[in-house]
Amino acid sequence: MAKITFITSDNETITVEGxxxxxMELAVKNNVKGIDGDCGGxxxxxxxxxxxxxxFTSKTGEASELESDxxxxxxxxxxYSRLSCQLQVSDDLDGVVFKVAK
Amino acid sequence: MKSSKFSDAFEEARLDKGVDYINDQDDPAMMVLGHKDVRKCAHNWKTFQSGAVPGRIVIPSEVDIRDVRQIPFEVDPPAHKSYRDLVEPWFKRPLEEVYTAKLTQQISSLLDEVLEKDAVEVISEFSLVLQSRALTLLLNIPYSEADLWISWGTHVFRSEESALDADKANILYDYIDEQIDKAIENPGEDLYSVLLSSEVDGKKLTKEEIKGVMILTFAGGRDTVINAVTNTIAYFAEHPKSLQNLQDNPEIIGTAIEELIRYFSPLTQMGRVVTEDTQVCEHAAKADSRISLCWASANRDASVFENANEVVLDRKINPHVGFGFGKHSCLGATHARQILRVLMTTLTEKVDSMDIIESVENIEEIDKMKRKVGFDSITVRFNKK
Structure with missing residues (x-):
């Protein structure tokens, strides 16, 4: 189980487990404001x-070329930008903090 | 050739020059064809504007048939953001449970109807009906209103006689005027009333602005949704194993929606007006000329999509531009995605197989551009489980 924290643009902190x-799916499931995931990932x-x-960038790694584009x-x-649909929830991400861009 | 095969109409020009030129009512457009260039130009709203003369960014141009500015579609930042922020929550309602439940009920009962018939002309008896009824949910108005829209036929702007039919457009515009007046007299919880009570930047929306939002809502989601639904039926009729695959693995419905939108690209292209002399992939674009962002071409760009001309329902990475790209990306996308999701789910529940009896392709033709976008007619037998 990984604990992941989101900080929204209005400075609300939400820590969830997955x-x-x-x-992205974890954020949408927990109604994290500013993460819509319109295309399903x-x-x-x-x-x-x-x-x-x-x-935490060493834990999340780098964006792929298509993601960077x-x-x-x-x-x-x-x-520090990433598309959260391209990050898989696993123990490797335990403790990571993301700021929601929007 | 299979009915559900949609060829890439732009490959040669995309690989050769990256652009192509079409004339459209003496207002030519340079079509931008490569995926990266299309996204780059869509992103650059200062050089490639949407807020030109109303109708000019549409290809074929609607300058001669409409004066009303569609909102937020034909507005540039910063004003665009105020309008978009206002309407966005309303257009996300399709994600709500009660909306999805009503949509499911609509599509389910329509499928029950066609399953009882020997053969069905899908566009007039299924897709047009589905699109019209679903629009009552998006507008939050009584279901019975759909009958009138169904009577208008498949195109709001187009008729069989000509691609741009001003008489037909006026039917829609007059209808919307009437509906706005009705909502002023008798406010409810429909989109007209919500817009009437809304403010943008501290000012109440004018009737003209409300009309602009409503025309966009009606016109943007008419033949695009009808084609997406019809083409989806054609695809699963010819790929029964894919339908079975969806039933066995419903978790791929999400990627299947995006892939079908990429493959069919219901909207071929959208224009922009150039605001300063510039270049697009080394081709000159003069101020006050038009470019077009060719979504259909970008969606087949082999440098981005492996097996670009094949439907891969579980395609994991799919940066398609079927709903456009950037600030002006499709406002109705949530509604459209939900329609396809419910349609696919309901098909897997109720339909054993579908047989295409006959079909006539709908080829969109502008100058030398010819692209299959759907069907003029397609007769299908739906077989029950």
């Missing part, structure tokens, strides 16, 4: 955009 699926809509808190055209993108 052991499968994507981080196929990397087509960028409505699941998060910024990884800098100390998607982020390239998002105004809220910075060097």
């Amino acid at each position: 052991n499968s699926g994507s981080v 196929v990397c087509s809509c960028a409505t699941c955009h998060v910024h990884v808190e800098p100390e 998607m982020l390239e055209f998002d105004d809220l993108t910075n060097e």
Whole structure:
């Protein structure tokens, strides 16, 4: 079981637990504001955009080329940006904190 | 050739030049064909604007048949954001349980009807009916209103005689005027009333603005939804194993929706007006000329999609632009996705197989561009479980 924390744009902190699926799915299931996951997780809509808190980037790894191409055209993108549909929930992500971009 | 095969109409030009040129009512457009270029131009709203003369960014152009600006579609930032933020929550209602339950009931009873018939002309007897009834949910108005919209036929702007029919457009515009007046006299919980009581940047929406939102809602989701539904029926009629696969693995319905939207690309393209002399993949684009963002071409770009011309229902990474891209991405996408989700789920529950008896392709033709977008007619037998 991984504990994952989301901080929304209005500074609400939500910590949830999960052991499968994507981080986007976990956020949607827990009604995390600003994460919609419109396309269901196929990397087509960028409505699941998060910024990884800098100390956790080694746990989340880097975006794939197709994911980076998607982020390239998002105004809220910075060097810590990821699409949470492309992050699988596992013990490796235990303790990670994401800031919701939108 | 299989009825449900939709070829890539743009491959040669995309690989050769990355763009192509079409004339449209003496207002030519440079079609942008590659996936990356399409997304880049869609993102760059300053150079490639939507807020031009109403109707001009549509291809074929609607400049001669309408003066009303569609909102938020034909508005650029920053005003765009205020309108979009206002209407967005309403257009996310399809995610609510009660909405999905009503949609399921609608589609389920329509399928029951067609399962009792020997053969069904899918567009007029199924897709048009489904789209019209579902629109009553999106507008939150009585179900019975759908009968009138069904009587209008498949195209709001197009008729059999001409691609752009001003008389037909006026039927819609007059109807919307009437409905707004009715809502002013007798406010309810429908979209008209919600817009009438709304403010944008501290100002009440004008009737003209409300009309702009309503025209977009009616026109944007008419033949696009009808084609998506019809083409989905054609696909599963010819791929019974895929239907079985959906039934055995309902978790792939989510990826299947996106893949069918990518493959069919119900909207071929959308235009933009160039605001300054610039270049698109090394081709000059002059100020006040038009480009088109060709979603259908980008969605077959082999540098992004493996086996781009095949339907892969469980495609995991699918950055398609079937609902557009960027700030102006399709407002009705949530509604459209929910329709396809409920349709596929209900098909797996009720339908054993479907046989295509005959079909006539609908080829969209603008200048030298020819692309199959759906069917003029397609007769299908639905077989019960």
